[in-house]
């Protein structure tokens with residue numbers, strides 16, 4: 111690693127820019143493909159009920175509802191995508207102009223025409239039977255309460271315009287494009303997160319801001335939209351230089367290595383302080399959200415060890431959450447059907463951890479000898495078996511069957527009581543436990559055990575050949591995962607006050623898995639981001655998120671997000687920074703070597719390259 | 730070889746190994762003495778890799794004993810044997826692909842507790858393979874085949890073995906690298922490590938080995954010194970491609 115390894119100094123050669131193409135010099139097949147994608151997406155969104163379901167939720171007062179937003183992003187985005195030109199280094203690019211706007215416009219118009227077609231069909235046929243949203247209400251919204259001809263024409267025109275605007279973004283300079291993007295995103299963000307922001311501003315005594323921003327019936331007012339856009343634009347315009355500076359500084363620190371760890375620790379400390387202080391000001395809704403995020407974060411951190419580090423695809427992880435919840439419930443509730451010792455919560459927690467560890471051993475032992483797909487299927491089965499046992503009549507004298515266990519008391523710490531009606535207290539408890547879980551995960555990842563987990567994930571038989579006792583090490587992953595899940599279970603019981611078998615559906619396992627995958631497997635910051643984005647914004651299996659309006663489509667969005675991530679960013683939202691950097695450094699070194707900037711080992715390398723391919727077979 | 734009076738480092742006594750009902754190794758007897766370089770030859774599916782796996786304990790024999798330094802270890806797990814000085818460089822190298830070169834090397838020393846010894850062994854490996862040091866932080870899966878071979882050998886050496894099992898170390902390497910590879914194996918051997926090598930490249934393997942065995946459908950059909958095997962008429966006909974006239 112010599113002075114040449116300064117990735118920041120590396121500047122690609124400016125690409126050659128050819129004059130723009132003629133407006134009609136289009137790749138028609140590509141345009142038709144994107145148009146068809148747009149049309150079917152828009153029809154799908156409307157028929158899935160988003161247009162009608164989200165119509166009452168206004169984005170901008172009287173003008174624009176969330177329902178329409180769910181539809182019109184399609185032509186805009188596709189117009190932008192179709193006009194995009196991927197320029198590889200060393201290849202020429204074209205100047206952007208009429209050609210792009212035309213292709214964007216056509217794609218947009220084709221997409222919009224999808225809805226025109228839908229209006230025509232809805233007008234002529236009745237398919238209400240299989241399609242619940244084939245309704246007059248949908249048709250009315252599609253036609254903007256006018257006649258069908260108006261609607262048909264309008265959608266083609268709207269599509270055309272939005273597609274052209276999307277494509278037109280490429281004509282702007284990068285700075286302008288950024289400005290527009292920030293303005294639009296700010297307006298949408300402030301509007302969509304209305305409940306959350308109202309709650310937050312109330313806590314800080316800034317009600318006058320939200321009073322100004324939002325109309326009485328919800329949504330931004332036209333005036334506030336304009337003001338907001340201008341403010342966002344101004345801030346973006348004048349703040350730009352500073353962001354760049356900060357970025358350069360962070361990047362410079364990153365290369366140092368040592369500085370980065372310090373920066374990371376500082377960030378954790380500041381973040382932690384914020385998290386301690388923030389809930390004092392935020393209201394119930396926000397704190398409830400934060401508490402749910404925390405519970406799922408605990409679960410996701412545990413599963414991250416099992417799936418992300420040890421590579422064991424456990425699809426029945428919810429079993430440990432259930433075991434933790436039920437153990438705490440039985441030990442603390444005066445209503446437990448079989449035996450109710452009514453222990454204080456923290457004593458119950460200790461027992462719960464023990465029970466969870468045991469459950470990890472018992473469930474882990476039989477499945478751990480399997481590999482890959484078989485293991486995944488068997489864990490799926492175990493997850494369901496555990497739930498069915500809690501539900502069964504046979505065990506109902508202990509677990510209460512479908513009635514579950516109710517009347518679980520709050521967690522009482524003497525000076526501090528954690529109960530569901532006070533989400534702030536739940537949040538603090540969960541914050542403390544998450545801090546422990548993060549620390550434990552972090553230490554484990556760097557331990558000998560963590561190494562062994564990763565080796566098993568990469569190649570189990572070779573790991574065995576290195577002398578790793580694979581059975582024990584995999585069992586440990588199960589046990590640690592189970593214990594972290596039991597933390598979540600213990601909090602969940604005290605928070606909700608009752609546990610039922612129906613709280614532990616397979617869906618919970620799947621959602622935790624999606625959190626881990628979307629965030630970034632085997633990567634703690636990734637898992638945290640995943641939990642905040644998915645559970646906080648979209649919501650958990652039964653817990654509402656920030657986008658309460660989208661609850662109905664939560665699983666749809668989860669699925670779409672999962673597919674999107676797998677296709678485009680399989681390493682997750684927060685890829686492992688350390689590895690990425692090292693890889694890039696290495697690429698850089700190769701580049702530098704090719705351009706003769708690294709000269710120490712040049713001779714050696716050349717010698718080696720020289721005799722490789724030409725030498726004959728030894729005899 | 731019965732004339733040797735030392736205790737063998739590693740020994741097979743009448744080993745039979747089955748996969749399910751299929752009989753793979755049949756009454757195999759082998760002995761490797763400290764500091765020796767021996768090779769096992771044989772056609773495809775003759776049971777060579779199975780022999781190595783049985784030696785290391787990844788496959789348990791149906792009858793017979795594996796003896797390590799005079800101690801019967803037939804029912805001991807792999808980790809027990811690794812701790813007592815056996816290591817393998819697996820077929821096709823099989824690095825931990827998404828882990829860095831450094832992490833791969835450290836995993837080779839998984840059972841060791843002596844930090845200082847590990848550090849000096851790593852230095853020793855860097856001396857032997859300077860390339861490995863340059864690539865220390867690279868993901869091992871992105872290395873070239875030759876580099877992967879070096880890391881795989883380095884990883885095995887990190888456990889400071891007394892006997893190194895190598896499964897087809899020259900598979901998939903360019904001819905020039907095969908030569909280098911055999912030189913490296915000799916160098917490791919010169920450091921006092923006994924080497925048990927499975928090779929398709931019989932000519933080269935025998936030219937550096939002390940002794941060799943030939944396995945045919947799980948049975949040892951030839952057991953002799955390398956020099957004798959090199960001139961053995963049957964072996965020359967079947968493995969050494971005598972038609973080519975070496």
Ligand SMILES: Nc1ncnc2c1ncn2[C@@H]1O[C@H](COP(=O)(O)OP(=O)(O)OP(=O)(O)O)[C@@H](O)[C@H]1O
Pocket residue numbers: 748749753771772773774775776777778779780
């Ligand atoms: N896990 C297994 N289960 C069942 N059969 C196996 C297993 N592993 C190997 N075999 C079979 O055992 C026989 C010997 O395999 P082995 O890998 O020892 O051959 P080999 O001599 O190393 O061959 P090659 O030179 O091709 O590597 C083969 O017929 C193979 O199909």
Ligand SMILES: [Mg+2]
Pocket residue numbers: 777778779820896
């Ligand atoms: Mg083999």
